[in-house]
Amino acid sequence: MRRCTALVTGASTGLGAELAAQLAAEGVDLVLVARDGARLERLAERLRAEHDSRIEVLVADLTDRDGLERVAARLVERGSPVDILVNNAGFGVYEGFESSDIADERRMHELLSWVPLRLAHAAVPGMLERGGGWILNVASVAAFTPSGTYGAAKAAAVSLSRSLGARYRRSGVRVTALCPGLLDTEFHARMGEDHLPRLPRIAWADTSRVASEGLRALRRGRAVVVSDRRYRLLRPLIALLPDRLLERATTTGEPRRDR
Numbered sequence: 001m002r003r004c005t006a007l008v009t010g011a012s013t014g015l016g017a018e019l020a021a022q023l024a025a026e027g028v029d030l031v032l033v034a035r036d037g038a039r040l041e042r043l044a045e046r047l048r049a050e051h052d053s054r055i056e057v058l059v060a061d062l063t064d065r066d067g068l069e070r071v072a073a074r075l076v077e078r079g080s081p082v083d084i085l086v087n088n089a090g091f092g093v094y095e096g097f098e099s100s101d102i103a104d105e106r107r108m109h110e111l112l113s114w115v116p117l118r119l120a121h122a123a124v125p126g127m128l129e130r131g132g133g134w135i136l137n138v139a140s141v142a143a144f145t146p147s148g149t150y151g152a153a154k155a156a157a158v159s160l161s162r163s164l165g166a167r168y169r170r171s172g173v174r175v176t177a178l179c180p181g182l183l184d185t186e187f188h189a190r191m192g193e194d195h196l197p198r199l200p201r202i203a204w205a206d207t208s209r210v211a212s213e214g215l216r217a218l219r220r221g222r223a224v225v226v227s228d229r230r231y232r233l234l235r236p237l238i239a240l241l242p243d244r245l246l247e248r249a250t251t252t253g254e255p256r257r258d259r
Helices: 014-025 037-050 065-075 102-130 148-171 207-220 229-238 243-250
Strands: 005-009 029-034 055-059 084-087 133-138 173-179 224-226
Touching (some): 005 065, 005 102, 014 037, 014 084, 014 207, 065 102, 102 133, 102 173
């Protein structure tokens, strides 16, 4: 991947920032995408100082049509092609399905399932023309459980990855769905401290390890990788447990009942 260019969404913090840092350490040039321009600039300055990589900042809200199309346009630029697309941006809706804001649900589904499809649709033709490329879609182990609408959206990302990978692998385009478990990032904190899962430290996966495993799987052309050995050990059990039990284990709070 050295001397390639990677576009990373949700790059300002968490797993996106770690993926960007590890790519830069490999000599990959970067296009960093997120809504927070100040954070992106700070990350870009740090990566420029630490690595011999060209760093470009593209501020965009991917749930906004114009913002999404600006990023799609960057992916089709012939003069500065993008070889690696990392679809990492995301957020979750904490409230139960019966009480959540439908506008929030729509934004989440668009960001987690439509945005990766739109950006892959922009990137794939150029990759095919150049004879190769890589797409990493950050999904979640929630894709394999009945864990609400977040899991449903992530399941779409896994299915998209498998479909594109099967279709274009022989043409040199490798597509991987990275499925981490709980990560020690701002993802849960952004929903409020009351929404942080009360779990022991051992339940949280290391962000650096997850990023490393995702990039290694991408290079090897693996279709789906469940990151962190603890979650890999749990995945076979998921298929054996009843949906009702899994739903209780993977959602927070009880459904609201009208009195």
